[in-house]
Amino acid sequence: MNITHLECAACGLRHEAQRLLNLCRECGKPLLVRYDLERAGRSLKKESLAGRRPDLWRYREVLPVADDANIVSLGEGWTPLLKTERLGERLGLQNLFIKDESQNPTQSFKARGMATAVSMAKELGANKLAVPSAGNAAGALAAYAARAGLECFIFMPRDTPRANVVECEQTGAHVTLLDGLITDCGAEVARRKDAEGWFDVSTLKEPYRVEGKKTLGYELAEQSDWSLPDVIIYPTGGGTGLIGMWKAFDEMEQLGWIGSQRPRMVSVQAAGCAPIVRALAEGKRFADEFPNATTVASGLRVPRAIGDFMILDAIRDSGGTAIAVTDEELLAAVAETGALEGVFCAPEGAACLPALRKLIADKAVTPAERVVLFNTGAGVKYLESFS
Numbered sequence: 001m002n003i004t005h006l007e008c009a010a011c012g013l014r015h016e017a018q019r020l021l022n023l024c025r026e027c028g029k030p031l032l033v034r035y036d037l038e039r040a041g042r043s044l045k046k047e048s049l050a051g052r053r054p055d056l057w058r059y060r061e062v063l064p065v066a067d068d069a070n071i072v073s074l075g076e077g078w079t080p081l082l083k084t085e086r087l088g089e090r091l092g093l094q095n096l097f098i099k100d101e102s103q104n105p106t107q108s109f110k111a112r113g114m115a116t117a118v119s120m121a122k123e124l125g126a127n128k129l130a131v132p133s134a135g136n137a138a139g140a141l142a143a144y145a146a147r148a149g150l151e152c153f154i155f156m157p158r159d160t161p162r163a164n165v166v167e168c169e170q171t172g173a174h175v176t177l178l179d180g181l182i183t184d185c186g187a188e189v190a191r192r193k194d195a196e197g198w199f200d201v202s203t204l205k206e207p208y209r210v211e212g213k214k215t216l217g218y219e220l221a222e223q224s225d226w227s228l229p230d231v232i233i234y235p236t237g238g239g240t241g242l243i244g245m246w247k248a249f250d251e252m253e254q255l256g257w258i259g260s261q262r263p264r265m266v267s268v269q270a271a272g273c274a275p276i277v278r279a280l281a282e283g284k285r286f287a288d289e290f291p292n293a294t295t296v297a298s299g300l301r302v303p304r305a306i307g308d309f310m311i312l313d314a315i316r317d318s319g320g321t322a323i324a325v326t327d328e329e330l331l332a333a334v335a336e337t338g339a340l341e342g343v344f345c346a347p348e349g350a351a352c353l354p355a356l357r358k359l360i361a362d363k364a365v366t367p368a369e370r371v372v373l374f375n376t377g378a379g380v381k382y383l384e385s386f387s
């Protein structure tokens, strides 16, 4: 294994790897995994990838887990990057793509993070896992915990889409529905975890979910012949995918695979819950909690994110932006993308389309630029939103 240590994303403090850790012991911010990339690069080469397994473990040297026997997999990652000609034509863009994450196990990109987090939890000896979730992370944890033979405890808002509740129940999880938001569910896990012996796998409160999510960045590069797009549009709740891609780009540069050029990172949020959009507009490094959060895009109903500063840093460093779209706009985009391209997006993923329209109207995207929209989940899990 090529991990050297864990490093606090805020204060830089070094922490030992191969221990069950949550946040930085000094400042309480997220820990990131650091690798000996020179060592990793000896066997991980662009040319060596061609015959490797068609899932995210193809990037094995830059992923955690010391013993291969601890890898818990359901075939996550290596999803298609679809060229969307008809949608592109409608928008006047020549190079528009959708990274279709609905094709993951449990039908969302949350499978990536849970594959690596559950594998590590298993390796480091946790046997009860707990998570607060807006829905899709719960479904993914339930499946991977079952696959690993571990117990899991899930806390979701009572009004989470029914598919998420049912999938957790049918894959053996203990499910608790609370009156409140994901932040209230997180507080409940934090309050009970020590007494119950749970390991908290809240996103960015343990170091390994972001490692699975970062493979989105490796895949984008590999699927585009090792060049990155000009613009990435990403529906942002906790922001783990965006933070992970940003980390992957730096790692790939250190591996000598790409140059210093970066895509412009665009965060999309729902108008009813847009803490990052607001913080960016106000020039803040940390985002205030967004009051009275509401949106049908349940994965975007995250009023406060522990990785807020990492999202905002990536947006600013990349010359990107953050855009809010209404529920009406994002729901209309589900049907539009479905009818034009055959991809039945989750409302969160569909939100990228109205955000792109705003960028085009502002002349912030030009016709030949390569733009990637992230469809992070499957519309079929949100049937109650399409009555």
Ligand SMILES: Cc1ncc(COP(=O)(O)O)c(C=O)c1O
Binding pocket: 108, 134, 135, 136, 137, 203, 235, 236, 237, 238, 239, 240, 241, 242, 298, 299, 300, 346, 348, 349, 376, 377, 378
């Ligand atoms: C379908 C979907 N898209 C996007 C998000 C937001 O993801 P992130 O927390 O990585 O910002 C979620 C989170 O629940 C989700 O379920």
Ligand SMILES: [Zn+2]
Binding pocket: 008, 009, 010, 011, 012, 013, 024, 025, 026, 027, 028, 029
């Ligand atoms: Zn710290």
